[in-house]
Amino acid sequence: MQFARRDFLKLCMYMGAGAVATYYAAEIKQVFAQVAQQNGGSVHLIWLPMGGDSGCTVSMLQASNPNLIEAAQNLGLSADFWDTFMTPDYQLGSSGWITAGMTTEDQSQAPLMNAAFGDATVDVLVIEGTPQLGTPNGGSQGDFCTIGQYNGQDVNAYTLLQKLAAKASWVIAVGQCSSFGGIPAGKGNLTGAVPVTEALKTAGVTTKNPVVNLAGCPAHPDWTLITLASVLQGFTPDLDDLGRPTAFFSRYIHDSCPRRGYYDAGQFASNFDDPECLWDLGCKGPITVSACAETKWNGGLSFCTQAGPMCWGCMHPSFPDPPTSSFFEALPHFPGIDIPTLELAGAAAVVVGAGLAVGLTLKSKKGDKPEKKEEKTATGAPAQG
Ligand code: SF4
Ligand code: SF4
Numbered sequence: 001m002q003f004a005r006r007d008f009l010k011l012c013m014y015m016g017a018g019a020v021a022t023y024y025a026a027e028i029k030q031v032f033a034q035v036a037q038q039n040g041g042s043v044h045l046i047w048l049p050m051g052g053d054s055g056c057t058v059s060m061l062q063a064s065n066p067n068l069i070e071a072a073q074n075l076g077l078s079a080d081f082w083d084t085f086m087t088p089d090y091q092l093g094s095s096g097w098i099t100a101g102m103t104t105e106d107q108s109q110a111p112l113m114n115a116a117f118g119d120a121t122v123d124v125l126v127i128e129g130t131p132q133l134g135t136p137n138g139g140s141q142g143d144f145c146t147i148g149q150y151n152g153q154d155v156n157a158y159t160l161l162q163k164l165a166a167k168a169s170w171v172i173a174v175g176q177c178s179s180f181g182g183i184p185a186g187k188g189n190l191t192g193a194v195p196v197t198e199a200l201k202t203a204g205v206t207t208k209n210p211v212v213n214l215a216g217c218p219a220h221p222d223w224t225l226i227t228l229a230s231v232l233q234g235f236t237p238d239l240d241d242l243g244r245p246t247a248f249f250s251r252y253i254h255d256s257c258p259r260r261g262y263y264d265a266g267q268f269a270s271n272f273d274d275p276e277c278l279w280d281l282g283c284k285g286p287i288t289v290s291a292c293a294e295t296k297w298n299g300g301l302s303f304c305t306q307a308g309p310m311c312w313g314c315m316h317p318s319f320p321d322p323p324t325s326s327f328f329e330a331l332p333h334f335p336g337i338d339i340p341t342l343e344l345a346g347a348a349a350v351v352v353g354a355g356l357a358v359g360l361t362l363k364s365k366k367g368d369k370p371e372k373k374e375e376k377t378a379t380g381a382p383a384q385g
Pocket of ligand 2: 253288
């Protein structure tokens with residue numbers, strides 16, 4: 001099957017692209033090559049690390065349609081800064097891994113500092129990890145995460161975020177931490193961790209295009225590359241009100257779960273070895289919007305509820321706080337109690353502050369179809385119970 005580039009990306013971004021990504025790998029590579037041709041050379045990418053564990057970078061190594069090297073080559077991507085991958089000798093360039101010849105820390109940081117404070121182009125800014133706006137030891141806002149030095153002065157990641165986001169053509173928050181705060185912004189939140197959108201709003205920074213949130217702990221690598229391909233050819237993804245591409249975030253996992261038949265039949269597992277529905281073991285698939293069950297992971301091989309464990313709700317805006325936790329605690333189902341009563345009970349448990357809505361899936365009795373509501377906030381910030 002042949003796709004025109006634009007048609008293909010439209011298909012991806014509007015029509016539930018996940019399955020497309022799995023079945024049309026060869027065509028996707030062709031589209032990536034066309035995008036590179038259109039861009040006529042190198043596309044400058046800064047992958048900015050903030051509060052996180054680099055898990056989304058590790059996830060990118062599992063990209064399969066195309067893989068990361070093919071994507072870099074076909075998209076003409078030049079990762080001017082991607083610290084986890086950078087070594088003194090090698091860097092991810094548009095021709096694949098290239099000899100970088102950087103022998104000092106200053107040399108490896110130079111492209112980042114030049115992008116933030118100099119005249120270097122930034123086509124795409126990817127943020128991995130959470131902006132931390134706390135002020136440790138009376139320092140500056142953001143000093144929990146200091147990345148390097150410029151003119152002999154320490155520069156923190158929050159300052160870099162502001163400079164780079166204002167300059168970049170596109171800002172993509174990759175992963176749960178940058179999209180919604182994730183684990184660093186979870187209950188307790190000692191570092192003042194907030195989602196990228198909230199950090200930019202606090203700093204009064206406006207971006208050239210809407211920030212794209214690719215939620216997930218980690219982010220899905222194929223969704224990330226397809227989103228990159230889309231924005232690089234000037235195609236604005238259709239985003240939901242939490243800034244997520246609707247192609248990957250429009251249906252509940254529960255809707256396409258391979259165990260759904262057991263759920264409908266009212267058959268529930270009591271051990272992770274059992275084949276039945278994982279509701280009673282804490283599955284959060286019924287309240288989590290994502291295309292995991294459609295695209296699956298690792299080249300379309302499998303995903304959480306198919307492989308054995310339940311869905312943790314790692315793409316739910318409130319993860320890891322309630323209602324996604326406690327992780328092994330079942331979502332409420334109260335036989336004989338009606339939905340309005342449950343809604344009130346759920347709201348009391350998860351709402352924090354004015355304007356936050358509740359994320360709660362309700363089930364009146366085993367086997368009943370649940371009413372599903374994913375939590376939404378104005379800023380994308382997670383609710384903390
Ligand atoms: S509750 Fe979880 S395991 Fe059961 S059908 Fe829904 S998503 Fe699948
Ligand atoms: S199935 Fe659930 S826990 Fe697994 S990756 Fe998808 S959203 Fe995260």
